[in-house]
Amino acid sequence: MHLLVIEDDSEAAAFLLKGLKESGHSVDHAANGDDGLHMALAGGYDVLVVDRMLPGRDGLSIIRMLRAGADQTPALILSALGEVDDRVTGLHAGGDDYLTKPYAFSELLARLDALVRRGQPDQIQTRLRVADLELDVIKRSVTRADQTIRLQPREFRLLEYLMRHAGQVVTRTMLLEQVWDYHFDPQTNVIDVHVSRLRTKIDKGFDPPLLHTERGAGYCLRAPH
Amino acid sequence: MLHTRLLKTTALRLSLLYALLFSLLSATSLGFLYWATGHYINVQISTGLHTEVTELRDIYTSHGDTALRRVLIRRLLSTRNDGRHYFYSPTDGRPTLGDLHAWPATVHATGKVQNVWIDSKQLPRMEQGDRDQDDDQYLSVLAVKLADGSRLLIGQTLHNAEDIREFIFGIVLATLGVTIALALMLGVLMGRSVLQRIDAVNRTAGEIMAGDLTRRIPVTGRQDEYDELALRLNAMLTRIEQLMTGMRQVTDNVAHDLRSPLTRLRSRLEVTLLEHRDEAEYRNAMEQAISDADQLLKTFNALLSIAQAEAGVRRDEAAQVDVSALVTDLGELYSAVAEEAGLQLEVHNSAAIHLRANRHLLAQAIGNLLENAIKYTPPVGRHLTLALTRDGERVRLSVSDNGPGIPLEARERVLERFERLDQTRSTRGNGLGLSLVRAVAQLYGAQLHLLDNTPGLRVELVFTPERDNTGQTTTTQT
Numbered sequence: 114m115h116l117l118v119i120e121d122d123s124e125a126a127a128f129l130l131k132g133l134k135e136s137g138h139s140v141d142h143a144a145n146g147d148d149g150l151h152m153a154l155a156g157g158y159d160v161l162v163v164d165r166m167l168p169g170r171d172g173l174s175i176i177r178m179l180r181a182g183a184d185q186t187p188a189l190i191l192s193a194l195g196e197v198d199d200r201v202t203g204l205h206a207g208g209d210d211y212l213t214k215p216y217a218f219s220e221l222l223a224r225l226d227a228l229v230r231r232g233q234p235d236q237i238q239t240r241l242r243v244a245d246l247e248l249d250v251i252k253r254s255v256t257r258a259d260q261t262i263r264l265q266p267r268e269f270r271l272l273e274y275l276m277r278h279a280g281q282v283v284t285r286t287m288l289l290e291q292v293w294d295y296h297f298d299p300q301t302n303v304i305d306v307h308v309s310r311l312r313t314k315i316d317k318g319f320d321p322p323l324l325h326t327e328r329g330a331g332y333c334l335r336a337p338h
Numbered sequence: 339m340l341h342t343r344l345l346k347t348t349a350l351r352l353s354l355l356y357a358l359l360f361s362l363l364s365a366t367s368l369g370f371l372y373w374a375t376g377h378y379i380n381v382q383i384s385t386g387l388h389t390e391v392t393e394l395r396d397i398y399t400s401h402g403d404t405a406l407r408r409v410l411i412r413r414l415l416s417t418r419n420d421g422r423h424y425f426y427s428p429t430d431g432r433p434t435l436g437d438l439h440a441w442p443a444t445v446h447a448t449g450k451v452q453n454v455w456i457d458s459k460q461l462p463r464m465e466q467g468d469r470d471q472d473d474d475q476y477l478s479v480l481a482v483k484l485a486d487g488s489r490l491l492i493g494q495t496l497h498n499a500e501d502i503r504e505f506i507f508g509i510v511l512a513t514l515g516v517t518i519a520l521a522l523m524l525g526v527l528m529g530r531s532v533l534q535r536i537d538a539v540n541r542t543a544g545e546i547m548a549g550d551l552t553r554r555i556p557v558t559g560r561q562d563e564y565d566e567l568a569l570r571l572n573a574m575l576t577r578i579e580q581l582m583t584g585m586r587q588v589t590d591n592v593a594h595d596l597r598s599p600l601t602r603l604r605s606r607l608e609v610t611l612l613e614h615r616d617e618a619e620y621r622n623a624m625e626q627a628i629s630d631a632d633q634l635l636k637t638f639n640a641l642l643s644i645a646q647a648e649a650g651v652r653r654d655e656a657a658q659v660d661v662s663a664l665v666t667d668l669g670e671l672y673s674a675v676a677e678e679a680g681l682q683l684e685v686h687n688s689a690a691i692h693l694r695a696n697r698h699l700l701a702q703a704i705g706n707l708l709e710n711a712i713k714y715t716p717p718v719g720r721h722l723t724l725a726l727t728r729d730g731e732r733v734r735l736s737v738s739d740n741g742p743g744i745p746l747e748a749r750e751r752v753l754e755r756f757e758r759l760d761q762t763r764s765t766r767g768n769g770l771g772l773s774l775v776r777a778v779a780q781l782y783g784a785q786l787h788l789l790d791n792t793p794g795l796r797v798e799l800v801f802t803p804e805r806d807n808t809g810q811t812t813t814t815q816t
Contacts, residue, residue, distance in 0.1 A: 215635055217628075267670060293671060297702040299709065306674040329628050 114138045114229055115157060119149030119172065120164040120191070129162070132218050146170025153179055158186055159229050162221075165192035165203065173206040180207035187228040191216070200296075219284065219330035226281040241276040243323055244336035246315060248276055257319050267292070268311050275311075275324070275334040284331035308332055349532045353525020357518050364517050368510040376503050380478070383494050384451045387480040390492055398484050403428065410435055421495030423461075423477065429487040436491070437461075447481040447489045453496070454479055476500070535564045539571070551579045584648060592641055595768075596634065603630040633768075640770040647699060647777035659697045661733070662689055665726045668701065672708045672724075680717030683708075686725040691733055693801055695782055703778040706771035707737040707797050713767065715741030715794070733801040740794035749788045775799070 116133060120126040121144050133140045141158075143149035146169035153161055153175065161179075165172040176188050190208040192199060203211045209231070210224050239250045246257045253269060255262045264272065271292050275283060285304040289295050312324045325333045344350060398406040410424050414437055425436030434441070438461065444454045456475050477493040484490055538556050545553045554575060555568040610623040669685035676683040693700070704724070711722045723738045744752055751757050753776045758769045779786040779799055787798040 217632065217635075293667060295667075295671075295701050296698050297705055299705055303671055303675050303705075303709075306678045307671070310674060329625050 114159040114225070116140045116160050116162060116225070117143065117149070117152055117158045118162045119143045119146070119153075119167065119175065120162070121145060121167050122164070128218075129221075132222075136222055146172070146175055150175045150178060153186070154182070154184070156184070156186075160225050161186055161188040162225070163188055163190055163208075165190055165194065173203060173208070176207045187231065189221070189224060189228060217284075217330075219282065219327075220286060223282040223284045223287060223331060227278055227283070227287065230278060230281065241273065241279075243276055243279045243334055244321070245319075246276070246323055248273060255315070257315060262314055264311075264314060268307070268314070271307060271311055272315065272334075275332065278334070280333070280335045282327050282330050282333050287331070343533060344526065344529045347529040347532055350525045350529040353521055353528060357521030357525065360517050360521060361514055364514055365510070368513060372503070372506050372510055375506055379502060383478050383496070384480075387451055387478065387492050387494060391480050391482055391490065394490060394492070395482065395484060398490075403432070407435055421497060423491075423493040423495070425489075425491040425493075427489045427491075429489075438491075438493075441489065441491065442479075445479050445481050445491060447483045447491075449480075449482050451478055451480045453477070456493070539568070546575065551575070551582055584645075592638075596637065599630060599634050599637065603627055603634070606630065637768045637770065640768065640774060643699070643702060644770060644774045644777045647774065647781045656694050656696050658692050659695050659700060661691045661693050661700070661726060661735070662687055664697065664701060664704070665724060665735075668704050668708065669724050672705070672712065676708075676712050676722055679712050679715075680720075681712060681715055681722055682720055683712075683722045683724065686723060686727070688726050688728055691726060691728060693733060693782070693803060699774075699778050699781070703775045703799070704735070704737070706774055710771050710797075711737050711739040711741070711795070715739040729800075731802060733803060734798060735801070736796055736798040738791045738794060738796035740791060743790060743793055743795040744788060746790075752788075753786075772797075 116138050118126060118129050118133070118140055120129060120142070123144070126142055126144065130140050130142055141152060143152050146167040148169075149163070149167065150170055161176075163172040163175060167175075172190060172192075176190070179186065179188070187209045188207065189210045189212060190203045191212055191214060192203065193214045200211045209228055212221060212224060241248045241250070245259075246255070248255050248269075250273065255264055255269065255272065271288065274288065274292050288304050288308075289297075289299070308324070312322075316322045316324055321337050323334055323336060325335065327333050394406060394409065397409055406426065410426055413422070414424055414435075423437050425434065425438045425441055427434045427436075427441050438456070440460065442454065442456055442460060445452060454477055456477055458474050461475055476496050478496055479491060479493040481489060481491040542553050542555045554572045557565050557568045557572070559565070606623060607627055610620065615623075665685060665687050669683065669687075673683045673685075708722070708724065715722060721740050723736070725734070725736045725738070727734045753772050757773075758767065775797070776786055778784075782801060784802070785798075785800040787796075787800070789796040789798060
C-alpha cells in the first residue's frame with residue numbers, strides 16, 4: 114500500500130513510518146497541515162493517516178477539503194481526543210475510521226488494511242467464500258465442505274465480518290465496534306470467547322483451520338498458502 | 339479611594355434618582371400648595387372687597403353722599419386700615435375723596451376685582467412701613483358705579499399676601515433642600531453598607547484565589563438577598579473544592595497505581611537484557627511487555643472514564659438510550675463468557691425502557707458488573723442474573739450472583755479506585771470496575787446499592803427518569 118502520514122510529532126511519526134515500512138508499505142510523511150493537504154491533493158495514495166491536531170491546518174479540515182474536491186481516498190484519523198462526540202465529529206468530517214491515542218500499532222495496521230479493502234468492489238458481494246467455507250448473506254446460510262453449519266445470529270455476523278476481511282488481521286476492538294457496536298474496554302476476554310466458539314463450529318472437524326489467532330493483535334480468517 | 343468607589347455604587351445612584359423623584363414630587367405638591375394658598379388669599383381679599391363695596395353702596399343709596407363721605411373719612415383715618423385705599427369720584431363736580439391723588443387710569447368701574455400696579459406717585463407717603471417709598475404698589479382693586487354714575491373704588495395692597503407667598507415659597511425651598519440632603523445621606527449610607535457586603539465577598543474570593551479553598555463567604559443570618567447569594571456562592575465553592583480535591587486524588591492515584599505496572603514492565607525488559615538470550619526468549623519478553631502495556635492502557639482509559647464521569651464532563655453526550663436493547667446485547671455478549679466459566683447467565687429484561695444517558699458509559703458500567711460477577715463467582719455458585727425492571731417511576735438495573743459476595747464492612751471500600759477485595763491481587767483486574775459504576779450512578783443521579791443476595795452479591799442501580807416539558811424522560815443529573 115502507498116500511504117501518507119500527516120503527523121507533526123516527529124518521534125511518533127518516525128515510529129509510524131518505520132513500522133509501516135517494515136510491514137511492507139511505502140510511506141510518505143508530512144509534518145504540518147498545509148504540506149499534508151498539498152501532498153494528499155497530489156493524489157496517488159491508498160490510505161491517509163491524519164493526526165487531528167496539526168500546525169497550519171488541522172486534520173479534519175484537510176479531510177473536509179479533500180471530500181469537497183470529490184477525493185474519496187480513505188482516511189484514518191488519529192487523535193488524543195477520544196470522546197464519542199469527537200469520533201462523531203471526525204467521521205462526519207469525512208473520516209473513515211477513528212483511532213485514539215495511545216493506540217496499538219497492530220490495531221492501526223489492521224484498520225488500515227480494512228480501510229483499503231472497503232473501497233474495493235468485492236465488498237458488495239452477497240456470497241463470501243474462503244477456501245471451502247461459504248456464507249450466503251441473503252439466505253443466512255453457512256456451509257463448509259457442503260455441510261450446513263448452524264450459527265446464532267451474532268455468530269453469523271461475526272463470521273460475515275471476518276470473511277469480508279479475509280486475509281486481514283482483525284483486532285478485538287474492531288470486532289467489538291463493528292459486530293457489537295460498542296466502544297468500551299472489556300476487562301475479560303469477552304470477544305475471545307465468542308471467536309473461539311465460532312472457531313469450534315467452523316474449524317473443528319474440518320481441514321485446514323481457517324480462523325487464526327494473531328498473537329498480540331487479533332484474529333485472521335484465511336486459507337493457508 | 340472609598341469616595342470614588344462610593345460614587346460608583348448602584349446604591350448611591352439609585353438614591354440620587356430617588357432624591358430627584360422625591361424632590362420633583364415634593365416640588366409639585368408644595369407648588370400646588372403655594373398656588374392654592376395664594377389663590378385662597380386672593381379669594382379672601384376679593385370677597386372682602388366685594389363685601390365692603392356692597393356695604394358702602396348701601397350707605398350711599400340709603401343715606402346719601404354725606405353719609406358715604408363720613409364713613410369713608412372714618413375708614414381712611416383708621417389705623418387698622420392696613421393697605422386699604424379708597425377713592426370716591428362723584429359725577430357732578432363735587433370734590434373727590436380718597437387717599438390716591440387721582441382716579442387711576444388703568445382702573446375701570448367694572449364691578450370686577452382687578453389687580454393693577456399703581457404708580458408710587460399716586461400713592462400717599464407712608465409714615466411707617468418697611469417698604470421703599472418709591473416702589474410702585476400692586477393692588478387688588480374693585481371699582482363700581484354708584485346709582486348716579488359716581489365711581490367708587492376700593493383697593494387692597496397685596497404686600498401681606500406677597501409676604502405670605504414669600505414665606506410659603508421659603509418653606510417649599512427649605513423642604514426641598516432637606517429632602518435632597520436626606521436622600522443623599524441615605525444614599526451614602528446605603529452605598530457604604532452595600533460596599534461592605536461586597537467587600538466581604540471580594541476578600542473571601544481573594545483568599546480563595548491565594549490558595550485557601552476552605553474559605554467561605556460570611557453569611558450574616560439576615561436571610562436577605564445577599565445571604566442568598568452568599569449561600570449559593572458557598573455551595574459553588576464547596577463543589578469547586580470537591581473537584582479540586584478529586585483532581586488531586588485522581589492524579590495521586592494515577593501516579594501511584596500506574597507506577598507499579600510501569601515498574602513491572604520496565605523490570606521485565608531490564609531483566610531480559612541482563613543476560614544473552616535466544617531469539618525466542620526475546621520475542622516472548624517483548625510480547626509480554628506489549629501485553630503489560632495494553633493492560634496499562636486499559637487502566638489509564640478506565641481512570642479517565644471515571645474521572646470524566648465524576649466531573650460530569652460526559653453530561654453533554656447524553657442521548658436517549660434504549661436500555662432494553664443494551665441489556666439484551668450485553669447479556670448475549672457475556673453469556674458466552676459466563677458459560678466458559680461454568681456459569682449460567684439469566685437475563686430478565688423489560689421492554690422499551692429508555693434513559694437519557696451516554697450509551698458507552700452505561701455499557702461500560704454494566705459490562706464491569708457482569709465481568710465482576712463472572713470473575714468472582716466460582717462454578718459452584720452457578721447463577722448470574724442481569725435484570726432490568728421498571729418500578730413505578732423508577733428503573734432498576736441489577737446484576738446478581740450467588741458467589742461469595744462482599745462482606746458488609748467492605749462494601750464502601752470496594753467502590754474506591756484500585757480497591758481490590760482480594761488483597762493478594764491474585765485475580766486479574768485493576769480495581770476500577772466498581773469505581774466507574776459509582777461514578778456513572780453519581781452522574782445520572784441514580785442510587786447504587788450493594789446488597790446481600792443471600793448468598794452472593796446483588797448490585798443495583800436505581801434510576802429516576804424525570805419527564806421534562808416535552809414529555810421525554812431524562813435522568814436526573816446532579
